[in-house]
Amino acid sequence: xxxxxxxxxxxxxxxxxxxxxxxxxxxxxxxxxxxxxxxxxxxxxxxxxxxxxxxxxxxxxxxxxxxxxxxxxxxxxxxxxxxxxxxxxxxxxxxxxxxxxxxxxxxxxxxxxxxxxxxxxxxxxxxxxxxxxxxxxxxxxxxxxxxxxxxxxxxxxxxxxxxxxxxxxxxxxxxxxxxxxxxxxxxxxxxxxxxxxxxxxxxxxxxxxxxxxxxxxxxxxxxxxxxxxxxxxxxxxxxxxxxxxxxxxxxxxxxxxxxxxxxxxxxxxxxxxxxxxxxxxxxxxxxxxxxxxxxxxxxxxxxxxxxxxxxxxxxxxxxxxxxxxxxxxxxxxxxxxxxxxxxxxxxxxxxxxxxxxxxxxxxxxxxxxxxxxxxxxxxxxxxxxxxxxxxxxxxxxxxxxxxxxxxxxxxxxxxxxxxxxxxxxxxxxxxxxxxxxxxxxxxxxxxxxxx
Ligand code: HEM
Numbered sequence: 196x197x198x199x200x201x202x203x204x205x206x207x208x209x210x211x212x213x214x215x216x217x218x219x220x221x222x223x224x225x226x227x228x229x230x231x232x233x234x235x236x237x238x239x240x241x242x243x244x245x246x247x248x249x250x251x252x253x254x255x256x257x258x259x260x261x262x263x264x265x266x267x268x269x270x271x272x273x274x275x276x277x278x279x280x281x282x283x284x285x286x287x288x289x290x291x292x293x294x295x296x297x298x299x300x301x302x303x304x305x306x307x308x309x310x311x312x313x314x315x316x317x318x319x320x321x322x323x324x325x326x327x328x329x330x331x332x333x334x335x336x337x338x339x340x341x342x343x344x345x346x347x348x349x350x351x352x353x354x355x356x357x358x359x360x361x362x363x364x365x366x367x368x369x370x371x372x373x374x375x376x377x378x379x380x381x382x383x384x385x386x387x388x389x390x391x392x393x394x395x396x397x398x399x400x401x402x403x404x405x406x407x408x409x410x411x412x413x414x415x416x417x418x419x420x421x422x423x424x425x426x427x428x429x430x431x432x433x434x435x436x437x438x439x440x441x442x443x444x445x446x447x448x449x450x451x452x453x454x455x456x457x458x459x460x461x462x463x464x465x466x467x468x469x470x471x472x473x474x475x476x477x478x479x480x481x482x483x484x485x486x487x488x489x490x491x492x493x494x495x496x497x498x499x500x501x502x503x504x505x506x507x508x509x510x511x512x513x514x515x516x517x518x519x520x521x522x523x524x525x526x527x528x529x530x531x532x533x534x535x536x537x538x539x540x541x542x543x544x545x546x547x548x549x550x551x552x553x554x555x556x557x558x559x560x561x562x563x564x565x566x567x568x569x570x571x572x573x574x575x576x577x578x579x580x581x582x583x584x585x586x587x588x589x590x591x592x593x594x595x596x597x598x599x600x601x602x603x604x605x606x607x608x609x610x611x612x613x614x615x616x617x618x619x620x621x622x623x624x625x626x627x628x629x630x631x632x633x634x635x636x637x638x639x640x641x642x643x644x645x646x
């Protein structure tokens with residue numbers, strides 16, 4: 196190793212990579228990881244879910260297979276991180292929580308802006324903080340944290356946000372005899388999201404989200420599909436026109452004025468994209484509450500207690516537990532900017548590191564509750580370790596929308612559930628008496644909200 200290179204070898208964000216084991220995978224295990232973890236995760240759609248592949252997953256259960264493989268690899272290599280033996284750019288997997296802590300504890304040298312994420316997300320948000328490298332990352336992160344009130348448990352616009360949700364969502368209870376399927380829910384949900392993010396005048400702008408969906412479908416193919424700049428500009432013009440109104444009570448009103456380098460408006464495509472995951476989580480939580488009467492009764496205390504309609508701690512716990520069971524970001528990726536020294540060797544610069552979240556959340560070899568719905572654990576702050584339950588990531592790259600998501604999803608659940616008993620009409624196998632499946636196709640969930 197040359198002297199200057201040795202000087203660049205860091206210990207991994209100052210959190211002790213040198214104490215964390217680094218192993219090298221055999222060629223056979225590298226192929227198994229590619230076929231069982233990487234390809235199926237990409238095939239299901241990392242930027243927008245592919246409905247047919249998700250449907251096939253009901254029988255194929257790719258996430259369960261991936262978790263079992265990761266458990267075998269941990270048994271074989273003893274945890275830490277596993278460097279794959281693939282040609283070209285290097286890949287490594289976190290096999291234990293200490294490796295997760297090393298890669299998520301700082302955004303240097305393990306950057307969230309990986310080459311694959313840049314290739315994918317620049318189709319629709321080239322200036323988003325998640326794919327920003329260097330000095331612009333901090334101010335763009337600050338714009339997000341300010342507008343999303345990242346550090347407040349309840350967003351200061353909560354009253355306006357919940358009012359919009361109630362207006363859009365509550366009528367669903369009385370339509371079609373209380374029957375609720377994904378497409379009807381999604382229509383009302385996106386109206387509410389547009390009003391929350393952009394203001395009431397965006398209520399009917401379906402085209403905006405159709406344009407975004409087209410760009411996200413391209414983004415699923417990352418660099419394999421050329422960027423459609425004309426389509427992106429059409430989307431941006433439409434979006435910017437909404438943002439320029441800075442409608443009071445909307446998140447848009449909390450952004451600084453437009454400016455080309457920082458591009459505060461360029462953060463908003465990520466928000467609209469990420470709200471998709473929150474909608475899926477509402478439907479999955481509803482499935483849990485429909486099939487788990489004990490937990491439903493427990494959480495119903497929020498709706499009766501005269502508790503502030505913005506806090507709803509038990510419903511929050513239900514959403515967090517649903518996100519543990521079905522994390523909407525299965526692959527948290529980081530990229531090493533410099534070589535780093537671990538116990539057992541050197542991790543080269545430009546290695547992509549994968550934290551495969553379903554493995555850490557559904558590891559039935561270490562978690563007695565792995566496949567059960569146990570929301571009460573979230574009321575106790577010690578119920579989950581920051582580095583092992585990473586639905587919103589962790590460390591300085593953690594999702595700044597976390598509290599806003601919890602506010603939005605719990606307000607939607609409250610609007611649907613007040614004075615109603617939810618019944619699940621599909622997916623007969625969800626029950627407290629059997630292990631919950633590792634994948635759950637939210638598109639296929641259907642309910643009746645009975646009086
Ligand atoms: C269920 C809903 C959501 C979940 C589970 C979630 C989860 C996550 C995760 C895991 C990351 C880290 C991704 C990575 O490092 O590759 C992230 C980043 C981010 N999320 Fe969320 N998110 C959700 C919704 C939202 C919403 C609604 C917003 C905004 C309104 C938002 C804003 C962001 C931003 C701006 C980042 C980038 C942070 C950075 O790079 O510093 N998220 N989210």
